[in-house]
Amino acid sequence: MGIAEGVADVVAAHPLVRGVEPTGSRARGTATELSDWDFHVDAEDFGQVASDLPELIAPFEPLAAQWDPLGDCESYLLIFSGPAKVDLLFPDVLRSWNPPWRVGPDTLPYIDAHFWDWMLWLVSKRHHGMDDRVRGELLRMRLHVLEPLGIAHLPSSLQDAATRYIRARDRLETRYGLHIPRQLQNEVLPLVGATMTIP
Template sequence: MGIADYIAGSVLAHPTVRQVELAGSRARGTATELSDWDFHVFVEDFGHIASDLPELARPRNPLAAQWDPLGDVASYLLIFPGPTKIDLLFPDVPRRSNPPWRAGPDTLAAMDAHFWDWTLWLVSKRRRGMTDRVRGELLRMSRHILEPLGIPSVPPSLEEAVARYIRARDRLETRYGLRLPRQLEQEVLPLVHYRPSGLAS
């Protein structure tokens, strides 16, 4: 069983879940090899499933598991080795976007997970030739993650965003006496530096 099928099946088996539907490019048949797996999840009791999701995913050892800080509906974002990105979206649970991150020793790990999740998603958009979308998201990423890390200008490319992010994060790790795990970075970073010919960043 693939990891996407495992997660979808585990969520569907939860007593409060009514339905799990494949959505997005995977459902439309337009996905690339890096496209995320989007699942719409319809529930009777969101609070119940929300508290149980970490345990449902834990047996497959996700590299990152987080609630999307910027989604307009509640979305639980998972990344597994491969990398494979799985987003569990709750269309009936609207939410407001969080404000930009505040960098600190208590938030740096969550910022790191958010950055690499966002970067992997942008890599998949770039693979599909969506360069305007990538540029727009780099502006948004700059406001929400890079500026709070002390990076004042919008990076001109995804590669430059990653380079600036790593330098800033490493400086803050030294300042705070931290060392974050690097497994997620090691999965995503090689993909940032690969592009099929003819696609610009």
């Protein structure tokens, strides 16, 4: 369990957390090696716990840490080197989906983290043989991430989505004078199977 267990233990030790329980495929015993680690967090004061999470998680050096823009409940999504995906779910704190991303120099790094988190999750679904789920998620990804980047084409596969995304993001980096670190991309892209040079 490694880093996932460490994250769960640190969160469970917070004085305003009543409990942290594993859920999802790992808890059911149906996980593959690529499945994420899901934990339900029961918080007495969600606002305070949410505010404290970045500092609690920082010693584990996550490659990405973000609140799920498209979750039905508040979910803190983490990716660590490996890669390992850990999701902290607050099922009692319901939310509405964010609208599609607004692209700009202030949002592009967050879009990048969202895209690669989504791709890592979809790789695990593909590994489970859930091809219909993957196709449905690619439709949603086109609306929320790819179209705002100027990609109108529906990706035919995860590889196609990654290739088109990288090209669009790189063009925007040049336009905005930005460079987003590639460590997260370099962790996830080999699992996607895209055959292209990584900048």
